Amino acid sequence: MSPAVLTDPLQAPAEAARLRMTPPADAAERLAAATKKKKKRKPKKLPVCTAKDLRQQRAWDRNQRLKKSKRKKLTKPRKCRVVPVVPTPTRPSPTGPVAAPPVTTPSPDAFPTAPVAERTDGLRAYSGPFGVKEATRLLFRGGFGPKPGQAQEFAGLGLKAAVARLINPGGATLQGPAPAGDFLVGGQFAPEDRWGHGHLEWLDRTVRSTDQLGERMTLVMHDWIAISDAGVGARQMRTSIQLLRDGWRGSFRELMMKITVDPAMLEWLNGLGSDKWSPNENYARELMELFCLGADRGAYTEADIREMARALTGWRADWSEELGLHNYRFDARRWDEKEKVFFRGQPYERRGKFNWQDTVNAVLDHPLHASFVALKLWGAFIPTPPTPVTLDELVALYRSSGERLEPLVEAILQHPDLYNGPSVTKAPITYVAGMLRARGRGIDDDSWTWICSGAGQQLWSPPNVSGWNERAWLNTTTYSYRWYAASNHVHAEEIDEDSYRGSTETPQQAVERALAFWGNPVITAEHRAALDGLAVDADATPYWNGGEHVRRTHRQHALRMLVVVSPDYQVS
Amino acid sequence: MHCQDYARSHALAGAGLPMIEPGMPDPAGTGLTRRSVMLRSLGLGMAVYGASALGGVDQVEAAINDALGEHKVLVSVFVDGGWDALSVLAPFGNDHRHEARLAELRPGLAASVARDGANVFAADPSLSWHPAAAGLRDLWNDPVLGVAVAPAIGYSSPNYSHFTSRHFWEVGALEVSGTTGWMGRYLDRVGRADVPIQGVTMGGSLSPSLATSNVPVAAVYDIDAYRYDYRGASGRVAAAATAELRALAAKASGDTQRDQARLVTGASFRLVDDMSAAATTAPTSVTSYPADSSHFIDSLKDTARLLGTRVSGAALPIRCVALRAHGGYDTHSAQEPAFSTNLRITTQGIKAFWADLTARGQQDRVAMLVWSEFGRRPAENGSAGCDHGAAGSAFVIGPSVRQGLIGEFPGLVTHGAAGAGLMRDGNLRATSDFRGLYAALLEQWLGTDADGIVPGAGNRPGAGAFIRPRLF
Incomplete structure (x- = not known):
């Protein structure tokens, strides 16, 4: 059987073609605008590294890599904070991208940029x-x-x-x-x-x-x-x-910043142990492929993964018997401070001595990010792909709402x-x-x-x-575990056969009792017919397991199963 | 769509055969054994095609075997995570250029493959089996079994995403939007609308390689535990409940996912018949398997039992089986010793499986494919592991398999130099294409035209056709 019943909008061919779009015409402008608004980084605790600090640090690092016997005596460089020399682009203004006329007839080649003042056709609410x-x-x-x-x-x-x-x-x-x-x-x-x-x-x-x-x-x-x-x-x-x-x-950007250096993530995708000498590509790849941009949309190249892996270096932790991994921290000495180029050759190419925050910003500023989020979220609730108009409006809503998921969820x-x-x-x-x-x-x-x-x-x-x-x-194995789940409830409330002695319960009453057991769910007509069929059928032939009361008890147990193991109950 | 087909086949069965009431245990309620049901359906087939279509004795025998379920079987073992081909068959041997390059690329990991003359790979003595791949080495040395080895298999423009590359292998095409598996399309061509066990995944989730578009397939985790019991209901009431479920499952509603749930429900009850037959008639394995606690080992044992099951003389109509090798191979960090442990359990398990099949007399109708979504980067990273790479290794095993190489080992010479085995990005160049391997398995083993199952297989040579290795 085909498992491909829930169309993943990111995989549907038409969508895939549509989304392999050229970047927006104004991407370069927007990037330039965003770059100008660069906030001044404030050092939190450490002093900003001077050129001398960096020289000392490099000499120290080189020295440390030598065999102990060959090391020179050097003064340990002071701890300082490395600040990228090239201005780091920051997020676009929260009021949304450069204004453009509202999209009425979206061209399949145009990237949606319009902030939509009010919900129009694409995000109208259900009115039935x-x-x-x-x-x-x-x-x-x-x-x-x-x-x-x-x-x-x-x-x-x-x-x-x-x-x-x-x-x-x-x-x-x-x-x-x-x-x-x-x-x-x-x-x-x-x-x-x-x-x-x-x-x-x-x-x-x-x-x-x-x-x-x-x-x-x-x-x-x-x-x-x-x-x-x-x-x-x-x-x-x-x-x-x-x-x-x-x-x-909250803001998806803030969430991604936190996730990027979340201890679990640093451990899971090898952020720990990724240093400038041997950057590990695991997180850089999934950040773009799975979390923010999507595979096979032409959003990035293998070279971008390698460049970003370098920018993401520098995180480490300590390990001890009693605490396990702890003291997760950024160590500038392990960070690759050299220049990186992200998205080379694209209008939104950026170049600089980027660090992990710059990497997250670069990925989230990518013109294909918002549509990825919109499709990902849509697919979590609705199995059919959104129309182009709906997608455009979700993208606009994401951008105009400060990159928050909540308004999108509400619209969906x-x-x-x-x-x-x-x-x-x-x-x-x-x-x-x-x-x-x-x-x-x-x-x-x-x-x-x-x-x-x-x-x-x-x-x-x-x-x-x-x-x-x-x-x-659903497959033939997972269905059997759903059966166990249903059985667990029926078994937990097994009916005493004696309580059915002298009962005159009709088939319809039996079905209603079973439905009430599950809080009277809405079921399909065919599902109801199957319950009715069982309730009648169980009355039709002699029952060797005991008297009428046993038959009615068993009927009720079987009906309770049939309410929730029915194929129709597996979907909503 | 597929559900309409499914329902229609029930109707057709009803027209030609004594109607089996939904819910009645399949053959028992009609007084027919499985064998006689099969032979009746064969009889109908002969009436349709006539004697001329069934020319020789061989064909009649093939048709009877087909009706009895004794199909040729392809067992697919997926090695999850991208195994390190350069460790499985390491470039250690009689070519010192390989070794010197490996020492440069892998100053830490190269040492894990100790030099041992017994492990030199006979078909290419510049390579050696990893000590933990001794199971495969022993199968290679087995006088009865054949092993075909692809030391660097992949495809052009390799994709380094696990999910995309695995998807390519699963759908048998370089198409991100494919939804049916390559074995699934084979089953769609030759399978039946009422036999879920024709394609069975030994595990909790269906292998995407087996995803079909119109015939049912199955997944089973443990054949002994597969049944549907009612708590506090039995006999006639339980039978009536199952009958209602099966009747509902056979209907089509037009709502895709509801119909999918119905298809799975129907297939689940059908599968119970097969699993109870296997659990009651096929003995547990008498040959010895690795003692490690591993679902892969359990699923190999279950596969051998399913293949050895006979119901009134007829085999279960299995055509394709999908298993997942022991452990995960995405060794970005601390590759050893986890890699060695997983490789040992996987390859020793495979070796034990062939001994088990042979003990049951089933080996001749089975071929096995062992594959992974890619190999790993020739250069190790700083975490004592290797990042995602390009070409990986694959193996085809079976008594009918021609022993030898599928494509050569490309070597480790840097890109740009003469005889370069590495591509510009430092990854191993593929010397064979998995789609050619699939086409060979379909045509030379399963006996069906690869065209229409593997996209591009019908192209003329020189016009983009894949090179098909001679495997059988």
């Missing part, structure tokens, strides 16, 4: 009926599914107020049953000590947090800028996820394509958290770690730096 079905879809895409009654409540709010409630939930609190079970340590998760607890702690938040969109977006970012505990210690992992949770609502959650378009397969976390929310159940079992892992998504453990493959959640 907003009932329980639509509210359910919103809650599954922008969160982890409705709690019982929540879809009705959101439907009552109407689309705009419902989206606004997700965007601004009025603070994040945890509501619902607290974690319980003997797997806890002193009644708490122990994410830094026990395997799987990082997953459980976060799963608890997806189930109980009142900031559903915040947890959804943290997961979107974890999938986008994917760090795995396979290569990073639990303490650093946890701090790193919190960085995403705290940072996604209101977009007609989300409600009129096709279903999306629920990610394993969404499926599992969604059932827990529907049941009003807290984390009282640590099985959710292996179940989610088998279903294809263990939090903190994406398969690699490109995150999970959202186009291939």
Whole structure:
């Protein structure tokens, strides 16, 4: 079967062709304008290096590389801060790029530059009926599914107020049953000590947090800028996820600055140990390919990766038995202070003695960055690609909003394509958290770690730096783990057969009881017909396992399974 | 689209064969064994094509084998992360220029491949097997098995992204937008709409090489654990529930991802039949495998069991199997000793798998491809590792395989000099193209035209056709 059902807009051929665009005509101007506005760097603690400092430093470095016996006696150079000689370009003004007439008929060759004063055609809001079905879809895409009654409540709010409630939930609190079970340590998760607890702690938040969109977006970012505990210690992992949770609502540029030197990232993509003598290309490559610009769009070359790898050098940490890696810091002596050229031959080429911040700025100033972000974010919520007009307006919105993701998410959650378009397969976390929310159940079992892992998504453990493959959640193995997840709930509330003695439950009553068990979800007509079919069928033939009450008990258990293991329930 | 096909095949099956009610265990409910079902379908095929189309005895036998499921099988082992081809087969041997260059490029890592006469690679004595690749070396020396070695395989204008390069290998083309795998397209051509096990990934996520556009394929992590039980329901009620699910799964809604979920649900229940057959009839391996805890080793054992499974005399209709080698090979830092450990478990596992297949008498219908998305940079970096490179190595193994080289080792001479093996960016130049290898496997092993499966395979020689090595 083809896993390629969720069209990745970055991979769709038409889009790929469209996005392999020439840079904007005004890129050079914008760069020049941006360069003029260079803020003066203020040294924080260290004095700025003088030419003498640098000479001494170079001599010291050379000396250090010699064999001990051959080293000269030199005075250790004082610590100082290296300031690039060439002015570093800074971000464009937050009010957006150079004004241009509003885009009405976008040419496939033009790069979108227009700031759009008000939302026009491309970002119009869905205006069709907003009932329980639509509210359910919103809650599954922008969160982890409705709690019982929540879809009705959101439907009552109407689309705009419902989206606004997700965007601004009025603070994040945890509501619902607290974690319980003997797997806890002193009644708490122990994410830094026990395997799987990082997953459980976060799963608890997806189930109980009142900031559903915040947890959804943290997961979107974890999938986008994917760090795995396979290569990073639990303490650093946890701090790193919190960085995403705290940072996604702010400027993406600030977030990327923090991520670039985040201890987990420095460890994960070999920022540690990358020095001017042997720069490591790992982070430079993924910064452009996966995080900010996208592969195969003609945005950068292998030479850019090598140049940026040099600029990103200089980070180090200490290691000790009791602390592990600690004291992460920039060490100017290890940084390659020579000139680098980014995007050579392009109108937006820049040249200078760049450091890590300059690298992040150069990548985010790239003309293809904003459209990458817009497509990446769109693809996290909607399976069909945006129209060119919609993409242009998302790009403009990103630029005019100070490079924040939140306004884009708001526009996407209101977009007609989300409600009129096709279903999306629920990610394993969404499926599992969604059932827990529907049941009003807290984390009282640590099985959710292996179940989610088998279903294809263990939090903190994406398969690699490109995150999970959202186009291939379902296969014959992962389906079997969804079955285990459903079984867990049915087993946890197994019905006493005696309670069905003397029962006159009709097939329809049986189906309604099973649906109520799951908070009365919206289901398709064909799914409902399958439940009705089972309820009737189970009455039709003699049952060798016992009397009527046994048959009715078994029927209820099987119906409860059928509500959530049905293929139609796997999508929303 | 594919779901309509899937549903239609059910309808067609219903027209020609005794209708098997959805949910009934497949052959049991009709009183037919799998073999007789297969033979009936073969009978229909013969009626359609007539005797003239089935000329010789060989063809009839091939057709019967086909109906009994004894297809030729291709087992793909993906080495994840880009393995260091220059360590697997290191340029240590009778060519001192290679060695001197390697010492320059890899002052730290070169030492990990100790000189040992027993490891010299017979087909090119300027190369030596890594000590941890002894499993492959032993297969090379095996008198029965053949091993074809590509010491520098890749493609022109190499891409250094794991994901893009791996994607090229998976889709069998240099196309970023491809969505079906090269083995998937083979299955689309020869496979059936009701047999998910024809393409099976031994693991939790489906190999993209096996992604099809209209026939089902399967992924299975552990054949003994594969089943769908109901808690607190059994007998007639459980059977009715499964029947409802299977009936729902066979419908098409027109909503792509919902239909995809339905296809997977239907395939999952179908797969239960095959897995329970394997779990109950195929003995566990009697030959010995490495004792390391490794899902790769477990999945090799499961693959051998699946290939050895017989249901009423018929083999499971497996055509392609995808496995992932032990460990990760993206060795940007501290390449050793992790690389050696992973390489040892992977190659010893492969060696043990062939012994297992041979013990089960299944080896003759199997060929194995071992591949990675690229090799690593000839020059080591400052973290005692190597960054992404260009040409990597690949191996084709099997009793029918012609022993030898697929392309030569290009050497390590710097770009620009005579006989340069390195490209301008310092990476190893490819001397064979993976698409030519695929075309050879399709045509010489699987017996189907590569044109239409590997884009460009139909080009005339001299007009961009890939060089196909003689593998079989």
